[in-house]
Amino acid sequence: MATLNTFTPWALAVALTLGGACGGAQAAYVDVLDLPAKASALVVHSALRDVALAGERLVAVGPRGHIVYSDNQGQDWHQASVPVSADLNALVFPTALEGWAVGNDGVILHSRDGGANWAVQLDGRQIGALVAAHYQALAKAHPEDAQWAQFVAEGQRLEQEGADKPLLGVWFADARHGYAVGVFNLILRTDDGGSTWVPMQDRTDNPQGFHLNAIRAVGDALYLVGEQGLLLKWDAGQQRFVALPSPYPGTWFGVFGKPGEVLAYGLRGHVARSLDGGQSWAKVxxxxxxxxxxxxxxxxxxxxxxxxxxxxxxxxxxxxxxxxxxxxxxxxxxxxxxxxxxxxxxxxxxxxxxxxxx
Missing domain, CATH: 2.40.10.500 (Thrombin, subunit H)
Structure with missing residues (x-):
């Protein structure tokens, strides 16, 4: 894991041009889920999509499996060892050492050392079968409930379509309990640090299957946001994410705040603020x-x-x-x-x- 150096914009442009020109046209195809991320001195100047704190360490993720980390407030960066080259979209560290990153192709990565080394916990080649098996068991246990057949069919469809199931957000309360969310209402939960994941599509008020863009806790409340104005909040009594009124019908990209105050933000500069746990919102x-x-x-x-x-x-x-x-x-x-x-x-x-x- 080499320290990354600083390049001028001109040198970076030349390096990228030469790299593209020298690519081997005859190279055999390798699935990004089987191809470790390539080491590159340019990675810190390339696209990155999310950044988090692992204790005092900075960790950032991006396309092609790139993960970088810094132990001196961003002055110097090192590239992590990552076993996939799938695009990564989000990450979280509930502790200084334990972290998770999610991305395209349904990939969920786990680090035990503050982001220097990563291992695959789940990928999109497994998710479809996981969803189908989970809801088949529920359908067998409750044959009188017709809803399970719909979820079984969804799992089978995901299995047939292959690995392309982007995960867009991840959140962990601690080193054992967390969620990964993504396109078409895809939501997975773990209570054992990612050793097993349980589908939760039946636990969201999202009948149209809108994309889930982000999940985040604000105070003691856990929120989900997505496309077409989707705002959801975890209800412990109902054991599901229930719909909240939304002041905007467009896409929300994220939610944040502090106890007693929550803000959602999204498309075209839209921001909304709530002082009552999302029951009512004022546009900002x-x-x-x-x-x-x-x-x-x-x-x-x-x-x-x-x-x-x-x-x-x-x-x-x-x-x-x-x-x-x-x-x-x-x-x-x-x-x-x-x-x-x-x-x-x-x-x-x-x-x-x-x-x-x-």
Missing amino acids: DTGVTQSITAASLDSHGDYWLFSQGGQVLRSRDGGLSFAVQPQVPPAPVAGALQTGANATVLVGERGVRVLPAR
């Missing part, structure tokens, strides 16, 4: 029309939003209003976090950026 005027694709909360309690177009917005009043930070050079953002020192770490199509504390 962000002043931007670019999609909000990432968010973070700093140690002062200030909210930060980041757009697809690269705008950085900050709220000092609990999400009532946001102001664009004009001194930040724009670049598309896919993931963001605040470090303990309140530096802002951004990842996107141009790799990693670290903005100093403000």
